[in-house]
Amino acid sequence: MKQVIALKDVTHLKASGARTFAAPTDAIVTPSAKDFLRSIGVTIQFDGTSASANGGGSNGGDPYGAPAPAAATPKWKAEHVKLFNSPEAQRIKEHIVSVSHRLWKREYVDGNGGNVSYRIGPNEVLCTPTLVSKGIMRVEDICMVDLAGNQIAGTAKRTSEIFLHLEAMKAQPKARACVHAHPPHATAFAITGAEVPRCMIPEMEVLVGTVAKAKYETPGTQAFAETVLPYCKDHNCILLQNHGVLTWNEDLEKAYWFMEIVDAYCRTVVIASHLGAAFTQIPSSKIGDLLKIKQGLGLPDERTGLKEADYCACEFRPGVVCANPGEGSAQSPDLDSIVKIVTEEVMKALNK
Ligand SMILES: [Zn+2]
Structure with a gap:
């Protein structure tokens, strides 16, 4: 006879802090028990084959349909286990948990949204798991993948x-x-089509700079992952269209800072938009000073090599999309000279 697992059979898990709950393969889990397990971030393991607490079937309940999970008791390679349990990995896991908690407390993530990762080896990356709120993330929840995304x-x-x-x-x-x-x-x-404006606040210019916007793709897919490729060289902060934000750095703390900085900046711009007055940009000549500081910090900026006049090429108005600095710098002088030539020709014709 199949075992029925009801709410009363799983309520004790909340206090235990467990992340998984073992059940026979053919067990029936009642909807209220599933809801409860999901709410406390516990995954049901049906006799070694992991299934999510929301009964998501073969995709393990991942909202974005990721591949089936690894076996519940996998035989990880000894070298990977050694690295995964090393003091260095422990320190990074604790840092990932700290960042996760701050993301949640600042309301940068909701549900099980958002993720944090750190490349600990040439082919090894520590990362947050699926289906766990960043608000309750624990060191034991952190997993490790290779550069192809296989869990190791x-x-x-x-x-x-x-x-x-x-x-x-x-x-x-x-x-x-x-x-x-x-x-x-x-x-x-x-x-929205609104561009994150440039040249408004020094800290944003030094640590983040111009913000790229990667095109929309379905989250969790390879096509989605590749949307950031055109921007990784010159940007450490990329908006993901209709989705969110990706920031990166060599140092995890700084990658997190950039998330705070870009959101605080966007918040300030939104508030300023309500004041009904024009925006004031930092003069281009002063932006040059900030870009030198930025270069000294080893941070990329797509404006490196541009003429000073093009650092803040676009006057920000809400809803107006500016050209990229590179494009703007190539076009403005040509447009200026065309206007000059046409004006001179018109004046000549009028004076005849
Ligand atoms: Zn996301």
């Missing part, structure tokens, strides 16, 4: 959005740490 250590299943981080890491060697979240103010820019 850890008991919780890796996030399906890890592919986004891995593409950034492969394209940009300095991207050892990646943070992905859905902070509301920056994401507001990611769901």
